[in-house]
Ligand SMILES: [Zn+2]
């Protein structure tokens with residue numbers, strides 16, 4: 001996918017454009033994402049392409065040494081997990097105007113998934129132990 005897509009938070013104050021690298025979406029089952037979203041963080045990787053409307057009331061929460069969570073300060077929508085240098089941005093598919101164009105292809109922190117539900121999609125699954133070497137080579141969670 002090389003198309004710039006439009007999206008926004010629930011109240012609309014945080015409108016943005018972003019260019020996902022593919023239609024493949026991933027779910028993170030880690031405890032931080034569950035607490036942050038109140039559900040599952042279903043996201044697409046967008047590199048560093050997110051551009052917000054000027055004056056968007058963004059909030060930033062640093063839940064780890066290298067990650068940062070971006071949300072709307074008005075309506076509380078969970079929008080982006082990104083590295084603190086904002087070079088790696090994973091955007092909630094639900095923030096895009098048309099989430100149905102994405103297909104869930106991966107589940108990470110599968111060993112942290114609450115046991116009260118399971119997802120039926122055929123996905124590539126990674127445990128916490130598999131995720132950190134791949135995405136945090138310094139082992140700094
Ligand atoms: Zn909002």
Ligand SMILES: [Zn+2]
Pocket residue numbers: 028029030031032033034041109
């Ligand atoms: Zn997570």
